[in-house]
Amino acid sequence: MSHQSRILITGGAGFIGTNLAASYLRDGYRVTLLDNLSRPGAIRNLEWLQGQFHGSARFIQADVTDGRAVRDAVMDADSIYHFAAQVAVTTSLVDPLGDHRVNAEGTLNVLEAIRSSPHKPALVYTSTNKVYGSLNEIRLSKRSSRYEPDDQELAASGISEQQRLDFHSPYGCSKGSADQYVIDYGRCFNLSTVVFRMSCICGPHQQGTEDQGWVAHFIRRILASEPITIYGDGRQVRDVLYVGDLVRAFRLLERPSAAVQHCAFNIGGGPQQTISVLELLDVVCSLAQHQPVISFASARVGDQLWYVSDHSRYTKLTGWQPAITITESVRHMISWLTSEAAQDVHETAEREPECALL
Numbered sequence: 020m021s022h023q024s025r026i027l028i029t030g031g032a033g034f035i036g037t038n039l040a041a042s043y044l045r046d047g048y049r050v051t052l053l054d055n056l057s058r059p060g061a062i063r064n065l066e067w068l069q070g071q072f073h074g075s076a077r078f079i080q081a082d083v084t085d086g087r088a089v090r091d092a093v094m095d096a097d098s099i100y101h102f103a104a105q106v107a108v109t110t111s112l113v114d115p116l117g118d119h120r121v122n123a124e125g126t127l128n129v130l131e132a133i134r135s136s137p138h139k140p141a142l143v144y145t146s147t148n149k150v151y152g153s154l155n156e157i158r159l160s161k162r163s164s165r166y167e168p169d170d171q172e173l174a175a176s177g178i179s180e181q182q183r184l185d186f187h188s189p190y191g192c193s194k195g196s197a198d199q200y201v202i203d204y205g206r207c208f209n210l211s212t213v214v215f216r217m218s219c220i221c222g223p224h225q226q227g228t229e230d231q232g233w234v235a236h237f238i239r240r241i242l243a244s245e246p247i248t249i250y251g252d253g254r255q256v257r258d259v260l261y262v263g264d265l266v267r268a269f270r271l272l273e274r275p276s277a278a279v280q281h282c283a284f285n286i287g288g289g290p291q292q293t294i295s296v297l298e299l300l301d302v303v304c305s306l307a308q309h310q311p312v313i314s315f316a317s318a319r320v321g322d323q324l325w326y327v328s329d330h331s332r333y334t335k336l337t338g339w340q341p342a343i344t345i346t347e348s349v350r351h352m353i354s355w356l357t358s359e360a361a362q363d364v365h366e367t368a369e370r371e372p373e374c375a376l377l
């Protein structure tokens with residue numbers, strides 16, 4: 020792919036989209052972002068991108084459920100990253116139809132647009148660990164701060180792509196359908212498609228909320244001295260991947276080899292980068308020097324007690340490895356959030372005299 024290649028990122032004003040777009044723009048690629056700006060903070064991400072790269076990203080404000088807008092955007096793309104999604108399990112339980120429209124039908128719109136385009140751009144789709152269901156069959160022991168599988172081999176390797184699919188929650192179903200459509204469109208219509216199944220990604224530009232983006236949400240709350248609710252007992256374990264490492268994994272797909280075509284890969288920090296909710300709170304509190312008020316509530320639907328990605332298949336094929344530790348990730352996020360907060364104060368101070376005159 021040359022620098023003249025056009026990269027289309029749907030959901031490009033979101034957390035992962037902003038980081039990937041910045042990486043491509045830094046290297047001089049032509050980048051188009053398609054986003055409906057529904058995520059709180061998306062406008063801020065977009066303004067940051069346009070400020071950093073002097074407005075060089077082309078922006079299309081559109082919804083992925085709008086087939087015509089998607090077709091137009093796909094028309095001149097050489098490579099597509101499809102990130103636009105309804106991203107929260109909680110929202111999918113309130114509005115399963117809306118969730119299906121965006122995640123399943125929106126992805127079909129992208130696939131159909133690629134199928135009907137003359138040049139058939141390559142597609143990377145971001146799926147989720149939720150396609151593996153609750154994983155209740157894994158026997159776990161309760162340690163003081165986390166759950167651990169009794170099976171030591173599993174603990175050392177993580178969950179591989181061999182794990183049986185078991186869509187759980189409307190979000191799991193809609194993302195899982197899209198995941199399967201992307202793989203199968205690749206096979207049936209000879210398109211270049213790859214799926215990443217990811218669990219917990221964190222880093223700058225993540226506008227985390229209680230419903231999605233828990234690492235960013237906790238750090239934000241702790242820095243603002245706000246209370247935190249833990250759903251479940253807090254011993255749930257995830258592997259955490261820094262977004263810069265994820266961007267490196269995406270960029271290895273610029274010229275996807277035959278070996279990765281039509282495959283799904285579990286992508287995450289892996290067994291070396293695991294942490295429980297309680298442990299993360301400890302790390303953040305000690306780095307931020309704040310102690311939040313914590314309360315507990317019932318566990319959420321579909322929340323796996325232990326999920327760690329086995330990314331070895333992707334590593335074997337591409338040599339990719341995560342490099343940033345969880346502590347480093349948290350440090351980066353604290354410094355990003357602190358500078359964001361400082362900018363807010365600065366902007367408010369600049370606006371205040373005008374307000375006073377009104």
Ligand SMILES: NC(=O)c1ccc[n+]([C@@H]2O[C@H](COP(=O)([O-])OP(=O)(O)OC[C@H]3O[C@@H](n4cnc5c(N)ncnc54)[C@H](O)[C@@H]3O)[C@@H](O)[C@H]2O)c1
Pocket residue numbers: 029030031032033034035036053054055056057058061081082083084101102103104105106121125145146147148216217218219220221226232
């Ligand atoms: N962040 C994670 O930990 C994680 C884990 C697993 C999978 N994923 C997947 O990765 C992708 C990107 O996630 P993210 O964390 O950057 O989320 P995000 O919410 O920050 O970004 C998604 C973007 O899509 C946009 N969007 C939402 N609905 C849209 C629609 N109907 N049409 C057009 N744009 C729309 C939003 O405005 C937002 O800017 C999503 O598909 C998500 O399901 C993320």
